[in-house]
Amino acid sequence: MRMVNFRLPYNTGRIALVLAAVLLVGFLLLPSQLQGVFQEVGSPIGWVLSWPLRAAASVQEGIADFWGGFVALRGVAEENKELRKELEHLKGQNSQLREAAVATERLTALLEFKTRAELSMVAAQVIGRDTGNWYRTIILNKGESDGFKSDMGVITSAGVVGRIVKTTAATSVVLLVTDPNNAIAGLVQRTRDEGIVEGTTQGMARLKYIPLLSNARPGDRVVTSGLVGGFPRGLAIGTITRINKDEEALFQFAELTPDVDVGRVEEVLVIQSPNVQAEGEQLGVPAVRPKS
Amino acid sequence: MKMAVLATLIAGLVSVQSILLPHMMVWGVMPDIGLIAVCLVGLFGGELEGLLLGLALGWIMSLFSAADLATSMMTKGAVGYVAGLAGRHVVYLAPAVFVLWILAISCVAGLVTAALLNLSDQQDWWWAVRAVVAPQAVMDAVAGGALYWLLWSRLNIERWVSEYRT
Numbered sequence: 001m002r003m004v005n006f007r008l009p010y011n012t013g014r015i016a017l018v019l020a021a022v023l024l025v026g027f028l029l030l031p032s033q034l035q036g037v038f039q040e041v042g043s044p045i046g047w048v049l050s051w052p053l054r055a056a057a058s059v060q061e062g063i064a065d066f067w068g069g070f071v072a073l074r075g076v077a078e079e080n081k082e083l084r085k086e087l088e089h090l091k092g093q094n095s096q097l098r099e100a101a102v103a104t105e106r107l108t109a110l111l112e113f114k115t116r117a118e119l120s121m122v123a124a125q126v127i128g129r130d131t132g133n134w135y136r137t138i139i140l141n142k143g144e145s146d147g148f149k150s151d152m153g154v155i156t157s158a159g160v161v162g163r164i165v166k167t168t169a170a171t172s173v174v175l176l177v178t179d180p181n182n183a184i185a186g187l188v189q190r191t192r193d194e195g196i197v198e199g200t201t202q203g204m205a206r207l208k209y210i211p212l213l214s215n216a217r218p219g220d221r222v223v224t225s226g227l228v229g230g231f232p233r234g235l236a237i238g239t240i241t242r243i244n245k246d247e248e249a250l251f252q253f254a255e256l257t258p259d260v261d262v263g264r265v266e267e268v269l270v271i272q273s274p275n276v277q278a279e280g281e282q283l284g285v286p287a288v289r290p291k292s
Numbered sequence: 293m294k295m296a297v298l299a300t301l302i303a304g305l306v307s308v309q310s311i312l313l314p315h316m317m318v319w320g321v322m323p324d325i326g327l328i329a330v331c332l333v334g335l336f337g338g339e340l341e342g343l344l345l346g347l348a349l350g351w352i353m354s355l356f357s358a359a360d361l362a363t364s365m366m367t368k369g370a371v372g373y374v375a376g377l378a379g380r381h382v383v384y385l386a387p388a389v390f391v392l393w394i395l396a397i398s399c400v401a402g403l404v405t406a407a408l409l410n411l412s413d414q415q416d417w418w419w420a421v422r423a424v425v426a427p428q429a430v431m432d433a434v435a436g437g438a439l440y441w442l443l444w445s446r447l448n449i450e451r452w453v454s455e456y457r458t
Contacts, residue, residue, distance in 0.1 A: 016340050020347065020369060027362040035361045042355045049306055049352065056307040060315075128310035128356065133321050133424045134409055135358035139310060165358050175358050180412040201414050201423065203320070 039166070043144060046168020050127075053171070054141060057127040065099060103266075110269060113157035119232060120273040121155075122146060124172070126266050136179040136199065137165070140172040140268065148172045153230035153271040159259035160184065160237045161268050163230055172270070176262045177237065178203050186237050187225040188216045188254075194225050197237050197256065205238055205256040212252055218242060222256055230271055302349055305329055310356050321424060323431035326353050327401060328439060330372040331394060335385070339376025346372030363408040367401050387444055391437035398429035 026034045110123060124146075128139035142148055144167050154161040154174045162182060166173040175182045178199040186197040186207055193214040195207040207222055220240045226233030238256035245252040305326050313322040326349045334342020350368035354361045374397065379385075385393075402425035406417065 016344055020343055020373075023347070024366060027366060031362060038351060038361045038365075039355075042351065042361075045352060046355045049303055049355075052303045052307045053310065053356075056311045060311050128307075129314035130359075131306065131309045131326070131353040131357045132324070132359050132364070133428055134405065134411070137358045139356055166355070168355055171356065173356060173358055179358075180414045181358070198412070201419055 043168045046143065047145075047170040050141065050143075050168070050170035053127050053139070057141075065096070069096075106267060109157040110267060113269070119271055121269040121271055122148075123267060123269055124148075126268065127171070130173070135181065136176045136203070136262070138162075138174045138176065138262075138265065138268075140164075140174060140270070141170070142270070143167045143170045143172050145169050147272055148270055151230050153224075153235075154268050155231075155235055155271065156260055156265060156268055158236065160224060160231065160235050161260050161262060161265055164270065174268070177205055177258055177260070178262055184229055184231065184237065185225040185227045186222045188214070188240070189221045189223050191216050191220065194227070195251075195253075197222065200255075205258050207240070207254040207256060209251045210243075210254060212245070212250070214252065216240060216243060216252075216254055220254075222254070232271070298345060298348070301329065301345075302352055305349065306352060306356060309353065318431065319423075319427055321427040321431065323435040324398070324428060325435065326350070326368060327371060327398060328394065328432055328436040330368050331375045331397065331436065332440070332443075334372040334375025335379035335382075337376070337379075339373045339380065342372025342374075342376040342379075343369050344372070346370070359405075359409060363405055367405055367408075371397055371401055385440075387437055387441040390440045391433045394436040395429050395433040398432040399425060402428055 023034075107123075122142065124140040124142040126138045127141045130137040130139075138161075140148075140154075148164055148167050150164055150167060152164045154163060160177050162174045162176040162179070163184070164172045165175045176199065177184065177197065180199045180201055182197075182199050184197045185194065187194045188207070188210070191214055193210050193216055195209040197205055197207050199205050210216055218240050222237045222240060224231040224233060224235040224237060236259045238258040240254045241257050242255040243252060244255065309322075309325055313325070316322060330342055330346040330349060333345045337345075346368035347365050350365035351361060353368075354364035357364070378393070402420070406420035406425060411420070
């Protein structure tokens with residue numbers, strides 16, 4: 001069997017070792033500058049890699065559809081063997097039509113919301129998730145070439161999804177609202193108490209720095225305050241499920257259930273003009289919410 | 293040819309890691325197949341091949357993650373280099389030993405990553421070990437061990453290794 005020789009010539013090896021040492025020293029001495037350079041250089045590589053990513057995402061979607069149909073058809077076959085063939089055909093068609101209907105409903109909701117919000121927003125598709133286990137992120141199929149930048153807000157018609165933290169020419173990485181490293185300025189819609197929304201390690205969210213005298217309670221809705229970050233005022237974030245008051249603490253915090261099921265989001269809108277102040281409070285809860 | 297093989301390997305690994313593996317998460321954790329690949333290439337190819345693939349894979353994988361570039365590059369580069377050094381001094385590696393080795397190296401890489409990443413105050417050391425490092429190390433060991441066993445039992449890995457080393 002003919003093998004590919006991965007071994008490098010001795011000189012190349014020495015150069016590679018020196019290069020690695022220089023990189024290590026560089027990252028220690030100039031961490032942000034060097035990372036900026038690598039991010040810039042990586043942008044076209046990200047564009048190239050976005051194609052296999054998109055292809056793999058399409059294949060995965062196809063397999064998921066096929067698998068969903070297969071499982072459904074097995075159930076039907078067990079119930080009624082005589083009608084199996086006919087049911088297989090109909091189920092397959094039905095599955096495809098349902099998928100198309102759900103996608104249409106979702107996209108219609110996004111379009112309606114986009115029109116109503118009067119913000120400059122661009123739709124994007126989710127093509128992947130974080131390559132590591134430390135952060136909760138999604139990867140979008142659009143990047144710098146579509147005008148996406150770091151800190152831009154990402155939403156669906158149901159509410160806030162997260163914010164962009166990294167971009168390449170053709171992809172963007174969105175840190176989800178449920179990640180503990182995310183921070184979004186929010187306020188309790190009923191009491192007008194402001195705070196910071198961050199994710200939790202359990203995959204939920206919490207509103208920090210609520211004043212002790214606040215009478216926020218479970219069931220209250222939390223929306224973006226629009227003070228900082230890439231979000232206008234009034235976009236839905238979640239609903240308070242529990243208030244935590246420590247005896248000696250200066251503030252209380254509220255546990256939230258995010259309005260968006262970030263584990264199942266497929267299409268999103270990226271807010272490109274965060275400084276445009278929409279009639280936030282008038283937006284309220286969107287009339288049509290995507291089915292997840 | 294070598295560059296084409298490595299570029300294809302990297303593109304394939306990134307696609308699988310970001311699209312396929314998130315559907316196979318157990319307790320919110322998935323194996324790091326980039327780390328396993330770097331270990332295998334380091335063991336069979338040598339320390340420099342491991343180092344270079346580790347640096348490249350760490351860099352490109354971090355483009356599709358919120359993690360910073362330096363941590364991922366340096367961790368995977370170091371893992372590749374150490375794997376290469378280990379491969380140079382080991383004549384034969386049984387699958388069971390490889391599993392233990394991956395378990396150990398994944399634990400060390402995970403702990404180093406936890407120390408270098410600027411994580412939130414909720415994500416302390418205990419959380420990092422319990423929620424990410426330990427489960428990921430177990431998954432890496434299982435996935436890496438299965439892959440190594442496949443190579444060892446089906447593809448005559450010993451001949452590969454001896455060919456590469458001569």
